Amino acid sequence: MTSTAHAPTDTGEQPLLAVEDVVVEYPGRTRRAQPFRALHGVSLTLRAGETLGLVGESGSGKTTLGRAVLGLAPVTSGTIRYAGRTVSGLGKKERRTLSSDIQVVFQDPYTSLNPAMTVGAILTEPLLVTGVSRADAERRVADLLDQVRLPADAAHRLPREFSGGQRQRVAIARALCRDPRVIVCDEPVSALDLSTQAHVLDLLVEIQERTGVAYLFVTHDLSVVRRISHRVAVMHHGTLVETGDAATVTTTPSHPYTRRLLLAAPVPDPQRQAARRAERLRLAAAQGPLA
Structure with missing residues (x-):
């Protein structure tokens, strides 16, 4: 897949959405158990008309961050601001007033309808x-x-x-x-075949160019974020490990985890796939566990 998203003009204005040092913790399963920290002080921004791809493996915290933006996950500390207004910690009634501005598209359209x-x-x-x-x-x-x-x-x-x-x-x-001005897209094409994925991604790009809506696009697939995103943020174990221009992060990443994630993406050529798998295993052996 090749990139089809056109970068929005940077006017120097404040970001539409700002996540600042956000920590999300869930209580332990028993009274004595330590709380589970899903996000460790994550910070990122989203501009009007921009797509920020939030990518990582299962358990990386990317979906938790999307849910925190939507008010569906508790923010233990840190701040989430929309259009300059602090929205983290709002009650249900106040949160409903944001529903016209911040919407969501879930992974499985059948269960969400x-x-x-x-x-x-x-x-x-x-x-x-x-x-x-x-x-x-x-x-x-x-x-x-x-x-x-x-x-x-x-x-x-x-x-x-x-x-x-x-x-x-x-x-x-x-x-x-x-x-809405922001849509959180939580793995919106992962349940679709490749041809249908391409059609839905093209539709999202077309809608964005017509309406100026911004997307926080959550996915595990670097080829998908390369196609639709202006910038990419990579998450690993609840921490943001790399951010940057989509073309750079998805082709020549700087962080070892992102490189291994890139090598994990399948390619149609069996020989190339075998070589990529071997390189990924070599990197894993050389780098050891990634904190």
Whole structure:
């Protein structure tokens, strides 16, 4: 996959989203057990109209960071700011006021969509609860279905009637309902085949160029972040180990963990794949465990 994202203009303004020295801890399973620290003082920024790829293996803390931004994971210490306003630690009622600005697309579109509701009902619900008239909501839904390239009659069908890629388009349409400025994309294409992945990524880029929405794009796949991201942040054991321009980090990374992550990505040539596996094992033996 080659990069298709165009970098936003840097105006020197404050970042749209700022994560500052964030620590997330979960209590131990027993009263005497030590708490588990999922994030160790992570800091990053996201500008308007930018895609920041957050990449790492399972257990790296990348999903926890996305959940912290969404208010779904407890922030033990540190600060998360949106548009200059501190949003970490907000109560449920205050957090709901942010739902029009910060949205999410989850990994599995089928489990994130109510199987008993039609697509039209799924998309109109978040509009109706904010006081939008049904007629205006239905017009908005027709526009959203067009944006994500689904037929108009999709509104009258159930999620199970669509393919995985089409369901993810419905999930993207739902995230766009209230014109958010930030969307947290939590492994949004990992459950899709490569061809469908490419179509969904192209759609996300097209939407970003048209609307200026910013993406915090969580994934384990460096080839995916290379295609869609402007910058990349690499996480390992709850720590940010490398950040930089997407083209640089995904082709000539500086941190040993990122190099090993790059070598772990599969390639279609069996001989190249064998050579990459051997190089990864050599690096692992030479570098030992990465803290």
